[in-house]
Amino acid sequence: MGTIEQGVRQAVENCLRVQPGEKAVIITDRQTIEIGSALKAAIEMIAGEVKYFIMEDFGTRPIDLPPAIEAAMRSADVSVYAAQGAEGELQSFRMPMLKAIKANSTLRHAHMVEITPRIMCDGMCSDYKEVQRISRLVYEKVCSAERIEVTTEKGCNFTARFSPELRWVIEDGDIKPGRVRNLPDGEVSTCPIDVNGTVVIDGCLGDFFIQKYGSLEDTPIIIEVENARAKEESIECADEQLRQEFTKYLFENDENSHRIGEFAIGTNTCLTELIHNIVQDEKYPGVHIAFGGPGPSETGADWDCKSHLDGVINSPTIVVDGVTIMEEGQFHLE
Numbered sequence: 599m600g601t602i603e604q605g606v607r608q609a610v611e612n613c614l615r616v617q618p619g620e621k622a623v624i625i626t627d628r629q630t631i632e633i634g635s636a637l638k639a640a641i642e643m644i645a646g647e648v649k650y651f652i653m654e655d656f657g658t659r660p661i662d663l664p665p666a667i668e669a670a671m672r673s674a675d676v677s678v679y680a681a682q683g684a685e686g687e688l689q690s691f692r693m694p695m696l697k698a699i700k701a702n703s704t705l706r707h708a709h710m711v712e713i714t715p716r717i718m719c720d721g722m723c724s725d726y727k728e729v730q731r732i733s734r735l736v737y738e739k740v741c742s743a744e745r746i747e748v749t750t751e752k753g754c755n756f757t758a759r760f761s762p763e764l765r766w767v768i769e770d771g772d773i774k775p776g777r778v779r780n781l782p783d784g785e786v787s788t789c790p791i792d793v794n795g796t797v798v799i800d801g802c803l804g805d806f807f808i809q810k811y812g813s814l815e816d817t818p819i820i821i822e823v824e825n826a827r828a829k830e831e832s833i834e835c836a837d838e839q840l841r842q843e844f845t846k847y848l849f850e851n852d853e854n855s856h857r858i859g860e861f862a863i864g865t866n867t868c869l870t871e872l873i874h875n876i877v878q879d880e881k882y883p884g885v886h887i888a889f890g891g892p893g894p895s896e897t898g899a900d901w902d903c904k905s906h907l908d909g910v911i912n913s914p915t916i917v918v919d920g921v922t923i924m925e926e927g928q929f930h931l932e
Contacts, residue, residue: 600723602636602715608722609678609781610640613771614706620645620675625667625695627653627681633713634680641676649674653681653691660687663694671698671705680710685806689851689904699778700895707778712808712877721782721878724868726771729784733770733865735931736786739923740863741766747917748885751926752818754911756795758861764789767896770865784866784881789892789899793826793858797887801910803844804876804888811840813874819844819909828856828889847907848889854903859892861885863916867929876908884927885911 610616622641626634631652638648649670656664671677679695692711699707740746742762749755771783800818802808811817817840822832828848835841848856866881873879880886891906892899913927923930 599719602633602718605718605722606633606636606640608726609708609710610637610644612726613773613779613781613783614676614678614708615773616641616644616676618644618646621673622648623651623667623670623674623677624648625651625653625677625679625681627659629682630680630713632715633710633718637678637680645676659684660690662690663698668694668698671695672702674702674705676706676708678708678710680713683711683806683808688805688906693904696778702776704775706773706775708773709778709780710877711780712875713781714875716873717782717875717878720873721866721869721881724782724784724866726783728868729866730770730772732867732929732931733768733784733786736863736865736923737766737768739918739921739931740786743918745919746861748911749915750798750800750911750913752798752800753796753820754798754800754914756793756797756823758790758858759792760788761791764791764898765896767893780877780880782866782878782881784869785862785864785886787860787862787893789859789897790826790861793823793861793887795823797821797823797909797911799909799911801872801879801884801886801912802874802876804880804906804908805847807840807844807907808874808876811837813872815912823858826858830856847905851905852890852903854901855890855905855907857889857903858887859890859899859903859906860888860908862887863924872910872912876910879910880908882910883924883929885914885916887911
């Protein structure tokens with residue numbers, strides 16, 4: 599474990615590589631203002647003036663993306679979103695924000711949704727040279743894969759198939775121009791062309807589910823998936839309210855919100871345990887899948903979705919075209 603200051607320095611100097619004279623934007627909220635203020639101070643020391651936005655200044659959450667923030671991001675060199683999620687804001691704020699980011703082909707953006715002091719001292723203080731090394735090894739194992747099988751002791755058992763026409767993406771903390779990267783980082787991901795079997799999410803979920811439910815260790819969500827789409831009648835969970843909210847999210851957001859759009863392998867081996875916060879746990883060595891948006895601009899997928907819900911699968915065994923690269927959460931790469 600490090601300190602918030604070390605995590606901030608990692609984000610600003612090593613991941614974003616802020617340069618003197620660059621235009622910078624920071625978006626934060628009242629709950630995350632300690633981290634937002636620290637990022638602002640660190641960037642100001644290098645780049646100079648920073649456009650600094652606190653989301654509650656624009657109204658009661660959830661809010662829509664304000665024109666002032668959109669305009670600032672369209673002309674910025676670097677930007678950071680460091681705030682907590684609010685129910686409905688993925689569609690009203692974060693998706694429009696990502697569109698504004700993509701409209702600026704030179705912008706380097708650090709996406710730190712649900713960031714906490716603990717994560718700044720933990721995942722953001724990882725050895726990113728090691729994360730980059732492991733990420734490259736994983737990429738070499740999966741980049742030409744036709745099928746990957748995932749199993750766990752809790753009953754997860756599914757097979758994902760992949761197309762050479764869809765790109766695998768390395769996310770290892772190196773934020774290049776025109777790119778959005780979640781921090782802390784460490785994963786290799788793509789959009790599968792097909793998924794069939796039983797998915798058991800026993801780590802945590804993304805979006806507003808993080809703060810509301812936390813760990814799913816004792817209340818895993820079980821989903822039967824056919825042709826990459828969840829079967830509504832199959833969804834099981836010991837927490838009935840969670841089951842209902844999860845089902846509603848998948849089947850009432852978008853025609854593709856129950857379709858698996860992301861298959862990812864966490865590659866941050868510096869992390870030692872799950873903390874039940876998606877922003878860090880999806881980087882923990884293992885598998886996470888997401889229902890919804892496939893990141894078409896990066897993967898090359900020919901479809902999209904207005905929602906994206908990540909789910910972490912703990913301690914999986916991963917078999918790539920018959921070769922085991924992870925056994926019960928432990929990598930076998932070299």
